[in-house]
Amino acid sequence: MLRRRSLLLAFLATPSLASAQSSSRARLPLVVLDPGHGGSDPGAIGRAGTQEKRITLAIAQQLRRQLEAQGRVRVAMTRSRDVFVSLRQRVEFARERDAALLLSIHADSLPPGQPSVRGASVYVLSETATDPLAAALARRENLADRAGGLRLPSVTPEVQRILLSLMRQETRAGSERLARLTVNALDGGVPLLNQPLRRASFVVLKAPDVPAALVECGFLSNAGDEAALRRDDHRARVAASLAEAVNAFIGRRTLA
Numbered sequence: 001m002l003r004r005r006s007l008l009l010a011f012l013a014t015p016s017l018a019s020a021q022s023s024s025r026a027r028l029p030l031v032v033l034d035p036g037h038g039g040s041d042p043g044a045i046g047r048a049g050t051q052e053k054r055i056t057l058a059i060a061q062q063l064r065r066q067l068e069a070q071g072r073v074r075v076a077m078t079r080s081r082d083v084f085v086s087l088r089q090r091v092e093f094a095r096e097r098d099a100a101l102l103l104s105i106h107a108d109s110l111p112p113g114q115p116s117v118r119g120a121s122v123y124v125l126s127e128t129a130t131d132p133l134a135a136a137l138a139r140r141e142n143l144a145d146r147a148g149g150l151r152l153p154s155v156t157p158e159v160q161r162i163l164l165s166l167m168r169q170e171t172r173a174g175s176e177r178l179a180r181l182t183v184n185a186l187d188g189g190v191p192l193l194n195q196p197l198r199r200a201s202f203v204v205l206k207a208p209d210v211p212a213a214l215v216e217c218g219f220l221s222n223a224g225d226e227a228a229l230r231r232d233d234h235r236a237r238v239a240a241s242l243a244e245a246v247n248a249f250i251g252r253r254t255l256a
Contacts, residue, residue, distance in 0.1 A: 028071075028072065028073050028074045029072075029073050029074070029100035029101075029250050030073065030074045030075075030076060030097055030098065030099045030100055031067060031073045031074070031075050031076075031099065031100060031101055031103065031246055031250070032075075032076050032077070032078065032093060032094040032097065032099040032101070032102045032103070032210075033060045033063060033064060033075060033076070033077045033078070033103055033105065034060075034077070034078040034079075034090050034093075034094075034102060034103065034104040034105060034204060035053070035056040035057040035059070035060040035077065035078070035079055035105050036052060036053070036056045036104060036105060036106040036107075037051075037052050037053035037056065037106075038053045038057070038079050038081075038082055038083050038084050038085060039053075039082060039083045039084030039085075040084050041053065041084055043056070043106070043107070044107055044108065044109030044220045044221070045109070045220065046109070046220035046221065046226035047220075047221070047223060047226060048223075048226055048227075048230070050220055050226050050229065050230055052106065052107045052109070052220060053082065054082075055107045055217070055220070055229050055230075055235070056105045056106055056107060056217075057079070057080075057081075057082070058232075058235055059105050059217060059235050059238055059239055059242075060077055060105050061077075061080070062235055062236055062239035063103075063105075063239040063242050063243055063246075064077060066239055066240060066243045067243050067246060067247075070243065070247065072247055072250060072251075073100070073246065073247075073250055076093070076097060076099070078090045078093050078094075087203040087204050088203075090102075090104070090204050091203070091204060091206060091207045091210075094207055094210045094212070095207050095209060095210055099210050100210075100211075100249075100250060101174070101178055101210065101211045101212065101213075101246070101249060101250075102204075102205075102207065102210050102211070102212040102213075103178075103182075103212070103213060103215065103242065103246065104202075104204045104205070104212065104213070104214040104215070105214075105215050105217065105242075106214060106215065106216050106217065107216065107217050107218055107219070107220050107225075107229060108121070108216040108218065108219045108220070108221075109219060109220045109221040110219060110221045111221075112221075114221075116219075116221070116222050116223075117193065117219055117221075117222060118191060118193070118218060118219050118222040118224055118225045119191045119192045119193035119194070119196070119218065119219070119225070120186050120190050120191065120192055120193060120196065120215065120216060120217050120218055120238070121192065121193040121195075121196045121197075121198050121215075121216045122179045122182045122183050122186070122196060122197055122198065122213055122214070122215050122216075123179070123198050123199060123200055123202060123205070123213065123214040123215075123216070124172075124175045124176055124178075124179045124197075124198075124199055124205065124212075124213055124214075125172070125175060125199070125200075125201065125202060125205035125206060125212070126199035126200060126201065168208050171207070171208055171209055171210065171211055171212075174211030174249075175205070175211045175212055175213060177211070177249060178211050178212070178213045178245070178249050179197055179213040180197065181245040181248045181249050182213055182215060182241075182242065182245040183196050183197050184245070185241040185242065185244040185245040185248070186215075186238070186241045186242075186245075189237050189238075189240070189241050190217075190218075190234075190237060190238055190241055191218070191225075191228075193216075202214050211249075215242065217229060217238050
């Protein structure tokens, strides 16, 4: 009887399979998906009335399901329903959770009267825009609100500047790698904009400690892109390409 009781106590003291799995999952890198716009902010609106906020949320939800099924990362979303989330909240959401990366999902649009342009593109942060189109896009996206400040340890201003510089260099390199992997993954499965890797000063990319990229999945001002983005199979293809890029980035980060 005593031996049976000892064995029972030892069994109870051993972490259960469920708790072990939970602990293992908690150690997985966290990917933050950021569906653009939402709530009172519909984002771009296509010729057929397609709202950017609905397209971005649908793609993010498909991407989340694919990543979670693959089991290599944890996933969190800045919004999982039709609500407004400020740009500052999106950035802080990723930073507070020590995210491995932030992927912001959008669908572009050009004002009426401009040449019809189509194709996906990927943006990284730069104070100098790739071209006027990139600069105008960043200005439109940044109108929502303003970025919050960076919280650094209580050290001298000189040490803060050094820490910030080192942090930004590492983050910038990670963001560039993420963006290139995303372009490569999209290429072939999704129509791409000419010169798809682009740069602009997006507020949502300004976290100094989280590698980030912004994906424009197409132009809602283009009838072909709008029709494709309304189809579930096309959105699933976009999501699969983004999942490939995320896994490639996480794999290289883990090896590093």
